[in-house]
Amino acid sequence: MKKYILTISTIxxxxxxxxxxxxxxxxxxxxxxxxxFWKTPNDYMKAVNLLYDRMETFGTKDTDSDIAxxxxxxxxxxxxxxxxxxDGDWDDRFVDLRNCNKIIEKSESYEGNFSEIERYVAEARxxxxxxxxxxxxxxxxVPIVTKVLSxxxxxxxxxxEPQAKVEDFILFELEEIYTKLPLQSKLTADENGRITQGxxxxxxxxxxxxxxxxxxxxxxxTDYQQLLDQAIAAAELVRKSNEYSLFEKAGDESYRRLFIExxxxxPEAILSSRYYKDIRMHSTAHGVYxxxxxxxxxxxADMYLCKSTGLPIDKPGSGFQGYKKMADEFENxxxxxxxTFLIPGTTYLSPQDGQLVSVPQFNTRPETRTGYKLWKxxxxxxxxxxxxxYDYHIIRYPEVLLILVEATYERNGSVSDEILKNxxxxxxxxxxxxxxxxxxxxxxxxxxxxxxxxxxxxAVELAFEGFRRDDIRRWKTGEVELPGALKxxxxxGTEYEDLSVLDKENPGIVDENGFLIIEAEANRFFTAPKHYxxxxxxxxxxxNPNLLPNNPGW
Numbered sequence: 001m002k003k004y005i006l007t008i009s010t011i012x013x014x015x016x017x018x019x020x021x022x023x024x025x026x027x028x029x030x031x032x033x034x035x036x037f038w039k040t041p042n043d044y045m046k047a048v049n050l051l052y053d054r055m056e057t058f059g060t061k062d063t064d065s066d067i068a069x070x071x072x073x074x075x076x077x078x079x080x081x082x083x084x085x086x087d088g089d090w091d092d093r094f095v096d097l098r099n100c101n102k103i104i105e106k107s108e109s110y111e112g113n114f115s116e117i118e119r120y121v122a123e124a125r126x127x128x129x130x131x132x133x134x135x136x137x138x139x140x141x142v143p144i145v146t147k148v149l150s151x152x153x154x155x156x157x158x159x160x161e162p163q164a165k166v167e168d169f170i171l172f173e174l175e176e177i178y179t180k181l182p183l184q185s186k187l188t189a190d191e192n193g194r195i196t197q198g199x200x201x202x203x204x205x206x207x208x209x210x211x212x213x214x215x216x217x218x219x220x221x222t223d224y225q226q227l228l229d230q231a232i233a234a235a236e237l238v239r240k241s242n243e244y245s246l247f248e249k250a251g252d253e254s255y256r257r258l259f260i261e262x263x264x265x266x267p268e269a270i271l272s273s274r275y276y277k278d279i280r281m282h283s284t285a286h287g288v289y290x291x292x293x294x295x296x297x298x299x300x301a302d303m304y305l306c307k308s309t310g311l312p313i314d315k316p317g318s319g320f321q322g323y324k325k326m327a328d329e330f331e332n333x334x335x336x337x338x339x340t341f342l343i344p345g346t347t348y349l350s351p352q353d354g355q356l357v358s359v360p361q362f363n364t365r366p367e368t369r370t371g372y373k374l375w376k377x378x379x380x381x382x383x384x385x386x387x388x389x390y391d392y393h394i395i396r397y398p399e400v401l402l403i404l405v406e407a408t409y410e411r412n413g414s415v416s417d418e419i420l421k422n423x424x425x426x427x428x429x430x431x432x433x434x435x436x437x438x439x440x441x442x443x444x445x446x447x448x449x450x451x452x453x454x455x456x457x458x459a460v461e462l463a464f465e466g467f468r469r470d471d472i473r474r475w476k477t478g479e480v481e482l483p484g485a486l487k488x489x490x491x492x493g494t495e496y497e498d499l500s501v502l503d504k505e506n507p508g509i510v511d512e513n514g515f516l517i518i519e520a521e522a523n524r525f526f527t528a529p530k531h532y533x534x535x536x537x538x539x540x541x542x543x544n545p546n547l548l549p550n551n552p553g554w
Contacts, residue, residue, distance in 0.1 A: 038106045044120040047103050051127040052193070054096050056134070057273040057392045058284040058377070060294050061466035066481050067300035068464060069370050069488075069518055071292060076469065077482065079525030083535035083554055090537050093135045097145045100128035105148055122180040123195045126203070129173040133207050136166045137470060138534050140551060144169050159546045164221040167211040171230060174204040184243040184270075192265055193274045198243050202270045202395045205234035205403045210474055213410055217476035218532070228411040235404035239422065244268055244397040246430045254432035256339035260285070260379045261390045268397035275389040285351035285379030285388040291367030293464075295374050296341055298487040298515055300463060301329065303456050304337040310436030311446060312456075323490040323514075326360055335433050340463055342366060342375035349380040351388065360496060363503040370518050371489030371496060371506075376464050393465075398427045402458045409454055416440075424457050473532050482526045488516035529553055 037043050062068040064076035075081040103124040110117055128146070135142040141160040149155055161169075178200035187194060212227030214220060238244065247266035250257035258266055275281055287293045305311060311318035313333075321328040326344045330337060342348060344360040353365075358373065366373045379388045405423035409415045417439050428435040436442075438457075443450050455475070459468060472481050488506075491497050492514030502508050509517045525531075530553020541547050 034106070038110070040112070041116045041120065044103060044107065044110075044117045047099075047106075048120045048123045048127075051096065051099060051124065052274070053280075054092070054099075054127075055130075055271075055273045056394050056466075058282055058287075059466070060287075060292070061464050062468045063294040065468035065472060066484075066486065067297055067303075067459060067468050068294040069297055069486055070294045071367070071369060073519050073523070077486075078519060078523060079482070079527065079531055083538055083550075085537060085539050087537040089134070089138055090540060093131050094145065096131045097128060098148055100124050100131065101146060101148045104128070118180055119182065122177040125173055125177045126181070126195045126200055129170045129177075130203060132166060132170050133203065136163060136170070137210060139536060140533060142166055157544050157546055162220075163214075164211075167207065167227070170207050171204055171211075171227075174200045174207070174234075178204070183241070193272060195271070196243075198238050198241060199271045199395065201234045201238050202400050205231045205238065205400055205407075206395070208234060209403045209407050210470070212407065213474045216410060217474065225411055228407045231403055231407035232411065235400050235407065238270075238397070238400045239404065244270060244400075246397065246426070248431040250432070252335075252432050253339065254430065255336050256376060256432075259377050259390075259393070261381055263393070264391045266393070269391070269393050270397060270400070271393075271395040273392040273394060275391055277387070277389045281387050281389050282392075283386045283388065284377055284392075285381070285383065285390075286385045288374055288376075288378040289350050289352055289365055291365060291373070293374060293377065295366070295368040295370045296372040296463070297370055297518070298372075298489070300459070301337070301341070301372060303459050304334040305435065305456075307332050307334060307435060310438070310442065312448075315446065323494050326495045329490075334435055334460060336460055336463075339432065340374070340376040342373040342378075346375075348375065348378075351379050351381060351383055352385075354382060360499060360501045361503070362501055362506055369488070369505060370486075371491065371501070371516060374464065398461050399467075401426055402454075402461065406454050406458065409451060414440075415450065415454075424454070427457070427461055476532065478526050478531055479528055482531070483521065483524050485511070485517050485521040485524065486519040487511065488518050490514050491516045527553060 037047075060070055063070040063074045066077070104121060107114070107117055107121045107124075132142070132144065140163045143155065143158055144161045144166060145155065147155075178197045181195055181197045181200055182191075184196045184198050187196065208227050208231035212224045212231055215222070215224035215227060245267045246254075247258045247263060247268050248254045250262050257263060258268070263269070264272075284293065302313060304313075306313060306319040308319045309317065313320040319332045321331040323329055330341070330343050338346075342358045344358050346358045348356060348358060350356050350365070360371070362368050362371065366378075379390055381388070383389075401423040405415055405419055408419050420438050420440075425437040427433070428437060438453055440450070442448070443453060455471070458471065462468075472478050489496055490513070491502075491508065492510045494514070506516065506518075509520075511517055533551035533553060535554035536547060536550055541550065
């Protein structure tokens, strides 16, 4: 199903192509009634197709954390967010749940052989679990909705279910349905992008890791070990299935190109939001080129290890080259850094102006507030502003491997070299990365901390994919990671200063070591427990007081 997207217009077109006899009671010509629809497997497939269009997709990711900064400060990142009156992350998800439940309910009265539609019902149940996950990870305690509601439904004025109950519901659903879905390798070309067994298991692993670590550190439930066991088991099933592998066909640029045109249908894409020219397109390529999708901070830059030694840059003998020249900081570093950051002097293809050489000036595209420029997600095809059509990868195989290693460590307080070999070191051995392996002896010999290194690998591999804030929340490290000043490049005493790269948005305020201060510590706040949570939309609390109390601190 190359670039599967079939929007609601598909259903309308179906109506217009149905021939019918002229009778007294004519159905509207711009919609299908339930008596006309839900007759064939194809009807269920079309109904499910609408759900794919509602998945997560591109956006300004990670600027709500400490590793990225947008063109302006982010109120979630700096702790100045106020409770919203409305929130699409709440409103839209209940629309999605209604669509999921409609398919599931209609399947109960299907007149044909249920096996004909079982796969599509399983897909609808996947999306119902996925939608509850999207609600729960942001709002924690949320309603569980498993039927189509009417204006008379008591559930419209129901209470929120405890987070633990929502977690268990999601995990149960995913466990129930995954065997009813096809393997990735069994999809036909026309079915590429549909939900598979691996998709359900990978989402289960993601949810179980979130639930298990939230329970371990926030203690909303006492059984965190069994939740982490579920994460380990689900991730291990994905790994042992041999259905997925790392994208390496672009050689030394495989990591970067995974996220643009060449990465469509990549073997590590477990779930993607799919795009296709003239059918469904996006503006991400131009957004990155203009600098609108955020830029890396010093915090992220410092996380990349040195390639020759595998050591952090602050360790003696790491091989770090310093900051004097603009290129020095990027020398001898994890190659994912030079495939995520657009380094001054790099020749690159832009989606608007073709081949260019990156310059360090802040107000030259990609514009930057930190001095670092983003390259990841910048498509290379010349297109109109809104005409890019490469896919957005929602779940990738490397995330599953990172779940496996983290869940193992958090469950046991240690991790074997065998697990490291099958997880982090698979990712590090990717063509275009090829970093030194991580082992227990290496950690011990160099005075490192295994938990820190596992979390570092996650931040580096998944940078700008929208994981960082939720990771900080579930680890309960917000008080440490978020209140400090956000910083950018080392400016004072470097080539950047010699070239006068700053613009009017960056007055050149630096810290005692010469690094640009982008957002001062005095302007950044983190209050626990408030900032581990989000407020429910205030309008919803007014309409339904049974949703009260609001989340802690709100």
